[in-house]
Amino acid sequence: MMAAAAPAAHRLPGGATWSHRLHRGEALELEDLEGGANAALLLVNPHEPTERLNVPDTLKAQHVARITAGMALFSDMGRVMASVIEDTCGWHDPLAGHARTAELEAVHGPSSFAVHGNDARRGAREELLLELAKHGMGARDLVATVNLFAKVTVDGEGRLVFHPGASPPGGRVVLRADMDVLVLLNTCPHPLTPGPWAPRPVGLAVRDVGVAGADDPVRLACPENERGFAATYRHAA
Amino acid sequence: MPEPATAPPALDPADAAMDRTIQPGDGWIGEVPSGGHLRIVDLHGNQAVDTLLYDAHDHAHRYSAQDTIRGQGAIYLTTGSRLLTGTGASLATIVADTCGRHDTLGGACSQESNVARYGEHTRHMHACRQTFLAQALAWGHGLGKRDLTHNINFFMNVPVTPDGGLTFEDGLSAPGRHVELRADRDVLVLISNCPQLNNPCNAYDPTPVRLLMWEAGR
Numbered sequence: 001m002m003a004a005a006a007p008a009a010h011r012l013p014g015g016a017t018w019s020h021r022l023h024r025g026e027a028l029e030l031e032d033l034e035g036g037a038n039a040a041l042l043l044v045n046p047h048e049p050t051e052r053l054n055v056p057d058t059l060k061a062q063h064v065a066r067i068t069a070g071m072a073l074f075s076d077m078g079r080v081m082a083s084v085i086e087d088t089c090g091w092h093d094p095l096a097g098h099a100r101t102a103e104l105e106a107v108h109g110p111s112s113f114a115v116h117g118n119d120a121r122r123g124a125r126e127e128l129l130l131e132l133a134k135h136g137m138g139a140r141d142l143v144a145t146v147n148l149f150a151k152v153t154v155d156g157e158g159r160l161v162f163h164p165g166a167s168p169p170g171g172r173v174v175l176r177a178d179m180d181v182l183v184l185l186n187t188c189p190h191p192l193t194p195g196p197w198a199p200r201p202v203g204l205a206v207r208d209v210g211v212a213g214a215d216d217p218v219r220l221a222c223p224e225n226e227r228g229f230a231a232t233y234r235h236a237a
Numbered sequence: 238m239p240e241p242a243t244a245p246p247a248l249d250p251a252d253a254a255m256d257r258t259i260q261p262g263d264g265w266i267g268e269v270p271s272g273g274h275l276r277i278v279d280l281h282g283n284q285a286v287d288t289l290l291y292d293a294h295d296h297a298h299r300y301s302a303q304d305t306i307r308g309q310g311a312i313y314l315t316t317g318s319r320l321l322t323g324t325g326a327s328l329a330t331i332v333a334d335t336c337g338r339h340d341t342l343g344g345a346c347s348q349e350s351n352v353a354r355y356g357e358h359t360r361h362m363h364a365c366r367q368t369f370l371a372q373a374l375a376w377g378h379g380l381g382k383r384d385l386t387h388n389i390n391f392f393m394n395v396p397v398t399p400d401g402g403l404t405f406e407d408g409l410s411a412p413g414r415h416v417e418l419r420a421d422r423d424v425l426v427l428i429s430n431c432p433q434l435n436n437p438c439n440a441y442d443p444t445p446v447r448l449l450m451w452e453a454g455r
Binding site for chain 1: 296297298301302303304306307310311312313323324325338342343344345347348349350351352353354356357366382383384385386387395397398399400401402403404405
């Protein structure tokens with residue numbers, strides 16, 4: 001079993017952006033400090049930045065339209081970039097994507113530093129593009145993201161159903177880096193969030209968990225994951 | 238939700254600026270001018286046609302499956318679906334659809350994802366992202382792997398269940414069914430006629446499709 005939760009090493013405010021390079025065998029622990037948080041997640045191979053999180057490959061390899069514990073996050077090169085090794089939420093949304101500033105303006109009106117100071121509303125897309133630019137990347141590198149802590153189901157007609165507050169205060173999800181990986185996060189509220197603007201903070205901590213062993217439950221979850229891990233490990237060897 | 242169906246102009250194949258057959262395992266890349274129409278005909282039924290779209294004048298301004306899904310509040314594409322970029326601009330609108338629904342969650346097959354999904358023996362089989370890459374490189378203008386993202390699969394059936402399951406099912410399409418796009422700006426369209434043999438997306442028998450393009454709708 002995992003060690004007890006480490007104290008949050010960094011408090012990422014709501015509506016903010018963060019990036020960090022995780023080494024293979026490190027884990028990023030995210031805690032929904034107040035409940036109802038959202039963290040848009042993007043993964044990039046720092047050694048070969050055209051390799052990145054591929055949401056469709058992740059979903060079809062595991063026959064899922066949600067992300068939770070025991071699942072692997074695949075790159076477009078058939079490798080497992082990261083694994084969800086703990087999750088108290090049960091559902092993270094890989095379908096609805098990240099909000100643009102224009103969408104926030106349409107719902108909440110215009111916002112600027114001059115009016116709202118550091119609480120100015122900034123779209124996840126625009127913020128992720130800035131964070132990518134710090135690593136020498138741009139719009140061509142911004143691909144589909146996963147919304148950690150958010151639940152969106154699909155009804156019988158294919159319509160999206162957003163479940164507000166699906167993640168409780170103290171909800172936790174832990175991502176293990178199965179290869180070196182640049183993690184980008186943005187805590188803008190989920191784009192389908194109804195009601196007033198209320199971005200929520202997320203606690204972040206990095207700890208060593210070691211690489212997946214032969215008996216790792218994510219690795220053994222399905223033959224697709226076993227083959228994805230084999231590709232990752234061949235690449236890392 | 239998609240907008241209500243609008244009656245598309247009945248475009249005559251005799252007037253088409255382009256009318257060609259794309260074999261399975263082959264692809265096409267080309268521009269459709271604003272107001273132009275592109276019709277894809279599933280000649281033999283149950284054939285996945287993997288498709289990406291770009292602003293013809295700025296390839297980084299490109300189709301985003303997640304923005305398209307969120308924009309219409311639903312995962313399946315059909316008549317009325319607007320195909321959006323990451324900035325929310327409409328690249329094209331589906332103006333006719335005799336199939337009923339199309340997928341934009343399943344992505345495109347690749348040699349690498351085939352290995353993960355089906356095993357090492359599939360590594361050197363034909364795959365859509367090989368076709369995408371070959372077409373993109375042939376087009377030039379710097380188009381390459383970075384530009385290959387989460388695509389549309391016309392005529393493909395990837396149902397999602399309320400409890401978050403996803404499967405590749407037999408297609409809903411049939412011989413002669415078609416889908417037609419109207420370009421809402423000058424667009425670059427990149428197509429792979431899927432050669433996948435390991436799942437039912439092509440009924441285990443990839444077949445040709447017909448592409449018709451009219452430079453301006455009537």
